[in-house]
Amino acid sequence: MADLSRQSKPLFPIGVVQELTALSARQIRYYEEQGLIKPERTETKRRLYSFNDVDRLLSIKEYLDQGLNIAGIKMIFDNDLVKRERVAETVVTTRPELSDGELYKLLKNELKEAGRHGKTSLIQGELGRFFK
């Protein structure tokens, strides 16, 4: 596990995230209050966002102008976590002959796709009607 730590490493300050996501600092901090993201803090309380946080913010923006509210987005993220765990469990129980290295490679790709865009399109449509 080397690629994972890179994506979750706290790197950029809110100013950079603002440009990367085209979101206002106010919005970025607000989504944090709502529990959608959890950036690290420096010794002096300044926020540091990871690659994953930025990716998350971009997803939030998409879901938002698709008509979902904070509650709906929370459910989608929670559901993504369940899906990731389910995928991992499935692979492990189905192919016990895989070496750790092979298993890791499979999981890394599966998790990346599931966490990104695509696997959520189904539930996305459902939640859209109840939380907009």
Next chain:
DNA sequence: ATTCTAACA
């Protein structure tokens, strides 16, 4: 120069 928290003519 930047970011942070809190608050609202």
Next chain:
DNA sequence: TGTTAGTA
């Protein structure tokens, strides 16, 4: 959500 005030 924007914006502004007073800091760190």
